[in-house]
Amino acid sequence: MKPELRNRLLVAIIGIPLAVACIYFSRWLFLIMISAISAAALIELQGMKGCKGFLYRLLGGIFAVALPVSASLWGSGVVLPALFLLLLLLGVVTIFTSKISEAYLGFTVTLLASGLIVLPLTSIVIVHQVMGPITVIYLFGGVWFADSAAYFFGKHFGKHKLAPQKSPNKSIEGAMASAIGGLTWGFSAGQFFRNRYSWGDLLVFGLIIGFISMVGDLVQSILKRESGVKDSGILFPGHGGAYDRFDSLIFVSAAFYLYFLLRGWITP
Numbered sequence: 001m002k003p004e005l006r007n008r009l010l011v012a013i014i015g016i017p018l019a020v021a022c023i024y025f026s027r028w029l030f031l032i033m034i035s036a037i038s039a040a041a042l043i044e045l046q047g048m049k050g051c052k053g054f055l056y057r058l059l060g061g062i063f064a065v066a067l068p069v070s071a072s073l074w075g076s077g078v079v080l081p082a083l084f085l086l087l088l089l090l091g092v093v094t095i096f097t098s099k100i101s102e103a104y105l106g107f108t109v110t111l112l113a114s115g116l117i118v119l120p121l122t123s124i125v126i127v128h129q130v131m132g133p134i135t136v137i138y139l140f141g142g143v144w145f146a147d148s149a150a151y152f153f154g155k156h157f158g159k160h161k162l163a164p165q166k167s168p169n170k171s172i173e174g175a176m177a178s179a180i181g182g183l184t185w186g187f188s189a190g191q192f193f194r195n196r197y198s199w200g201d202l203l204v205f206g207l208i209i210g211f212i213s214m215v216g217d218l219v220q221s222i223l224k225r226e227s228g229v230k231d232s233g234i235l236f237p238g239h240g241g242a243y244d245r246f247d248s249l250i251f252v253s254a255a256f257y258l259y260f261l262l263r264g265w266i267t268p
Contacts, residue, residue, distance in 0.1 A: 007237035008151075011245075012144075015236070019140060024133045031072050031125060038121045039064040040242035041250075042113040044232040048223060049109040055093045056106035059086065064118045068125045076126050076268060079119070086114060116219075117243070120250045123257035130266050138193070139256055142185040142209035143249045149181030150174040150214070167221035175214055182210020201263075208255045216251030220244070 022029040042064040046057055063086050070078040090107050097103035128136045154174025162170040186206020190197060197205070220243060224232065233241020260266040 008239060011236050011239060016144065020137055023128070023136050023140065027072070027129070030128055030133070030136075031068060034121050034125055035065040035068050037242050037246055038068060038118050040233070040235060041117045041121075041246060042110075044241045044243045045113040045117065045223070046109050048227040048229055048232055049105060049112075050227075051105045051109040053093075053097060053102050053106040055097075056090070056110050059089055059093065060110045060113060063114055067118050068122045071122045072125050072129065076266075079122065083114070087111070117250060120254035120257075121246075124249075124253040126266060127253070127257055127260060131260060134192070138189055138205075139209075139252060140249065141189060142182060142205070143213050143252050145185045146178045146181040146209050146213050147217075147248055150178035150217075153177035163218060163221075166225060167218055170218065170221070178214050179210040182206050182208070182213065185209060204259060205256075208252055208259065212251050212255045213248035216248040219251070220247035 019033065022033045039061045042060050043057060046060055051057070063082070067079065067082050070082060090110055094103045094107045097106060124136060124139070127139070151174070154169075154171045154177065157171075157173045160172040161168065162172050162175050183203075183206035186202050186209055190202035190205060193202070220232070224230065231240030232243040235241045236245045239245045257266065261268060
């Protein structure tokens with residue numbers, strides 16, 4: 001077995017049961033897990049884009065933890081005030097940053113990372129509280145299933161490049177496997193929710209898992225390629241960093257939250 005595949009399997013064997021336990025058994029363990037992922041992924045993205053200012057990293061890290069915790073304690077109404085506060089604090093730091101290039105990168109990259117990573121991960125905290133842990137396990141499981149289908153099928157049968165300039169390793173065959181995997185998971189695992197969700201809901205869930213997960217993956221690939229790095233970090237052997245491992249989940253979480261919002265199951 002190749003070292004990369006061995007490492008990926010080892011991370012899955014340890015990480016998946018641990019994540020499921022955090023999601024199912026404890027609101028606070030789940031919150032700690034999401035906050036840690038949020039902070040690690042944000043700091044990785046700051047590093048990828050050359051944001052080296054200590055105060056920018058400190059503000060970003062605090063925001064990445066504080067927003068999920070605040071939303072868990074007081075609801076989604078804290079999100080906009082928290083964003084405005086971050087904007088003001090970043091503005092103050094930027095004014096007193098001596099180097100123009102450092103100020104520009106610090107301001108723009110921290111805001112980018114906050115919107116791209118922290119907000120969607122905060123949304124899954126709200127979904128966990130309102131819709132329940134089983135729905136979140138279903139969401140996580142779907143992303144893992146679709147990602148695994150894309151990885152293994154693309155690795156063995158991928159011959160046609162999906163977006164060679166943006167992500168040279170992604171194939172059309174892998175994308176098709178992700179889409180089919182998402183729909184398969186959406187309907188098969190969704191049978192546990194037939195008393196709660198309709199067939200139409202399960203179809204939407206499958207489409208979100210199968211297609212939106214690819215969007216998150218490709219967006220992160222573009223950011224890495226433009227930054228000239230292979231992985232965002234080294235936190236998960238065989239996968240890379242936290243942002244590498246949860247790039248698909250970030251976009252899928254946002255899409256699920258929006259769907260629940262549109263259905264009226266979650267209030268803004």
